[in-house]
Amino acid sequence: MTENHPQAPWRTCQVGSGCSGSALSPFGRCLRHLDGYKLKLAIKRAKTKGLDVRGVTIAPSLLKSIFDGLDQTVDGAVIVPRARFNSAKFTGPAGFDRATFNGHATFEGAKFHEEARFGRATFKGDARFVGATFIGNAGFDKVAFKGNAGFDWATFYGDAAFDEAIFSEDARFGGVKVSGQLSLQSVHAEKKLRLALSTDGTGMVNLARASLAGRNCQYLWMRSFRQRRLARHR
Ligand SMILES: [Zn+2]
Secondary structure, three states: HHHHHHOOOOOOOOOOOOOOOEOOOOOOOHHHHOOHHHHHHHHHHHHHEEEEEOOOOEEEHHHHEEEEEEOEOOOOOOOOOOOOEEEEEEOOOEOOOOOEOOOEEEEEOOOOOOOOOOOEEEEEEOOOOOOOEEOOOOOOOOOOEEEEOOOOOOOOOOOEOOOOOOEOOOEEEEEEEEEOOEEEEOOOEOEEEEEEOOOOOOOOOOOOOEEEEEOOOOEOOOOOOOOOHHOOOO
């Protein structure tokens, strides 16, 4: 019912209970409100048309159905097509470990209510987590970001680990709010790394052994953010 979600920039689910999920054509419903063969068909179509779960509440069972319907690598990791998770709500753990994102992946405004695991994933296109909220810990260890990586205005209530991640294009962490530790140990950034913490957070950043190849790397922080929190060891 679009009238309940005038702010949603997509056509919303017509299930009749005010669902904010993006309505998939020709079903008129979001992925959460499809089942049986319609759910399978919608996921199959996503492999070529892209996965659209904008505004969808994604329980672990739905995430499993999505992964089961997508292709997998020989070692069993999911291959995600161009994907739009904008404003999606993950109600349980979100396990994208070792996933390959073949196109742009947008998680803008997404909310992870439990841990978010992206360890060893590969983003072949841009990865946009602008304004995302991570209530549990976030694991991005050893992720290969081959496109731009955008985490501007993301909120991490737990720890966020990007250890040994590789950023091939620009990496942006502008205005991020961190309550635990934002660990960028041993990351390798080819181009610009912009890091600016919001003063709202109480956490710290660890850039130990970071390899910052770009001459235009920037470390910025808000005026009242105490520099001593930025621990950099070699
Ligand atoms: Zn729905």
